[in-house]
Amino acid sequence: MNKQSSFGKRNPEKRRSFSLGRGIRFFLKANILLVLFILIFMVNKTGWEYDGRISVITFTTFAEAFIILLCMIACIKPNRNNRSKGITKRQPKE
Structure with a gap:
């Protein structure tokens, strides 16, 4: 296995779900x-x-x-896979 070919590639399944930078920007x-x-x-x-000063x-x-x-909520990245778990079968038209 060639180590250089997999060095720069990111695995899409292992994305970070917590981003401190996103929270700091917000x-x-x-x-x-x-x-x-x-x-x-x-x-x-x-x-x-x-x-008025107290208000x-x-x-x-x-x-x-x-x-x-x-x-703190903005630091957490939403999971995009939950949207695709809905009903995927189409009902036949009558």
Whole structure:
């Protein structure tokens, strides 16, 4: 068996189902969007009531927690083989 022929080839059956890079990209994109939302909130900072700062901090905290949860889910690659397990036989037309 020639070792060089199989060195660079990937086995399609053994693909990685966990990708940290995909999760980090999602995390960065979501945090950029969150910063844009916070900047939009800060435009009208002078018109806030006395407790407006607490509302923005609460929004940011819950949004960041949700982003972290979604980041963990984004690291997992979906299994594409489950879609093909449906009904494959066609019903005869009458």
